[in-house]
Amino acid sequence: QVQLVESGGGAVQAGGSLRLSCATSGATYGRVCMAWFRQTPGSEREGVAAITSGGTTKYADSVRGRFTIALDNAKNTLYLQMNSLKPDDTDIYYCAARNNPFCSVNLTQSAYPYWGQGTQVSVSA
Numbered sequence: 001q002v003q004l005v006e007s008g009g010g011a012v013q014a015g016g017s018l019r020l021s022c023a024t025s026g027a028t029y030g031r032v033c034m035a036w037f038r039q040t041p042g043s044e045r046e047g048v049a050a051i052t053s054g055g056t057t058k059y060a061d062s063v064r065g066r067f068t069i070a071l072d073n074a075k076n077t078l079y080l081q082m083n084s085l086k087p088d089d090t091d092i093y094y095c096a097a098r099n100n101p102f103c104s105v106n107l108t109q110s111a112y113p114y115w116g117q118g119t120q121v122s123v124s125a
Contacts, residue, residue: 002026002114004095009119016085016123022078022095022116033103034071035112036080038091038121045094047107049080058105062088085123092118 008020020036035050049069050058057069068081078095096112103111 002097002099004097004114004116006093006095006116006119009093009121011122011124012085014086014123014125017081017083018085018121020080020082020093020095020119020121022080024076024078024097031099031101031103032071033098033100033106033111034078035096035105035107036069036078037094037096037107037109038089039094039118040091045109046091047109048093050105050107051078052103052105056105058107060107082121085121087123087125089121090123091121093121094118 003025005023012018032053036048037045038048039045048060048063049067051069051071053073066084070079095116097114098112
């Protein structure tokens, strides 16, 4: 069982930056694929960025060039550096993980069996 705990959310003004962290614990062996999603209550969960333990990344068009995903394998921690934040980035952000030797970067919610509890990001105009 893999446990994920997000932190780093908060309230910022448009144009500001935040860095989210996701601490991973539990049984992870070999290749791991992780991702950040975000969701507005009542809406579908949207894939933001994904990464493999080998360093391959994928971004949603809406955040490419502004957000950077990184995985520190030694610390078992996933990060999302968010720059040039916009009010439209306001959401609850979730980290997700998949432990599979054949996993790849994927922004589809159903690809991930393990999820954190979410952290709120609020961007004011």
